Amino acid sequence: MEKDIKILAIESSCDETAAAVVVNGRDVLSNIIASQIDIHEKFGGVVPEVASRKHIEAISAVVQEALDEANVTLDDIDAIGVTYGPGLVGALLVGVQYAKGLAYATHKPLIGVNHIEGHISANFIQYKELEPPFMCLVVSGGHTFIVYMKDHGEFEVMAETRDDAAGEAFDKVARAIGLGYPGGPKIDKISKEGNADAIKFPKAKFHDVTLDFSFSGVKSSVLNYLNKMNMKNETINIPDVAASFQKAVVNVLVENAFEACKIKGVDKITIAGGVASNSCLRETMIKEGQKKNIKVMFPEMILCTDNAAMIGSAAYFELIKGRVSPLTLNAIPNLKLGER
Structure with missing residues (x-):
């Protein structure tokens, strides 16, 4: 043994x-x-x-x-x-x-x-049997990626955000509607009281064919909506704004993640990062996975x-795999996935 x-x-x-x-x-x-x-x-x-x-x-x-x-x-x-x-x-x-x-x-x-x-x-902690290859949607306050994990330590970045990370957008919108920090859990909670179809916030469109994300546009749309409502002296329904914003972000995350699965022909997708605890993201991913016969996995909240x-x-x-670091190891704040 x-x-x-x-x-x-x-x-x-x-x-x-x-x-x-x-x-x-x-x-x-x-x-x-x-x-x-x-x-x-x-x-x-x-x-x-x-x-x-x-x-x-x-x-x-x-x-x-x-x-x-x-x-x-x-x-x-x-x-x-x-x-x-x-x-x-x-x-x-x-x-x-x-x-x-x-x-x-x-x-x-x-x-x-x-x-x-x-x-x-x-x-790998949550699912003891999990082995590569699989797709992973990484969504947090500082990062948004779709990553194809070929093998342990071997990754291909299929998509990333071109501006704000999803979690960063959650924080900024939460601050704008008076929910405070950290924004993700607070928007998730109040969205349950709102109508996710009340306001149509846009999805970013790129001229090139890509699975990349952009969340600065939807964030700006929320701010513009709030400003217009204030200028008209109209009442802002905070749960509706939160739920509509959350739906716009989640839909593009899910759509692109499953498109990446289709491209690589994989039948397993995991979610990771702080935003992976978002209930709307989890529910939407599970429903889409059932439609497409793709297994959706995510860690418990603490992970x-x-x-x-x-x-x-x-x-x-x-x-x-024999990858040990020297004692000269230093912090690299902008370290890319797969770099050594």
Whole structure:
């Protein structure tokens, strides 16, 4: 019987300080997250300098809690995984430097993980039987991609946003209609009280043949609608605006994702990233999957938002392919998927 491989993983790409212990890329022994949402909420978004300072304050305790909950010590750990991009450079540096220090002190392999690869890998935790190839719709506050996963660590980006990420658009629209930060969960909640067909917001059109996204147009349409209503002194139905906006975003995400499946001839599609917890997106994806006989998969809520368990999963698959990082590993805020 082969030895189990335990990864201690660290994630600090934005405003969550997280650490986890993951066995063989799929079994989570601990997954600790110290969130900063309450701190950044009053600013209406993440303040990078504040996030970095809070990571420094929290990281030691979070890592120790992850080890304690998993009932292991550093001696039991086989490798250290860490997010090194993309993300906020100051926030990334805290996690990278801490992981490098641990790897150096314990003589354990260091594995740098792409944050997007981590989100995709969250599905390996949720679905123990899942293996590539499959399509993945990655949707978060900072990223929107359709990715074809050929094999572990091998990706083809089929589409990406040309401006705002979907989650970023959710945050901006939520702020405009007075819901505050974080926008995604608040729009999802209030949309249940609204009519998604009340207002027709546009879908971006490109001159070239592409599956790429653009969400700045629909965001601007919402702002223009609000301005017109205010100028006319007419009452704005906030749930209707939220539901109509959400439908416009979800429809284009779903349409393009399934078109990518058709192009590659795959019958499995996963969803990943913070916006993967959106109930409208999940329901629409499932319905479309049933129509097209394509299996739709998504992680539980805790694995959709930024967390270290997903990084531990990705790190395991990197390790077994022999991809180990040097101790000169640095944070790369604009790291592309597939770059090494």
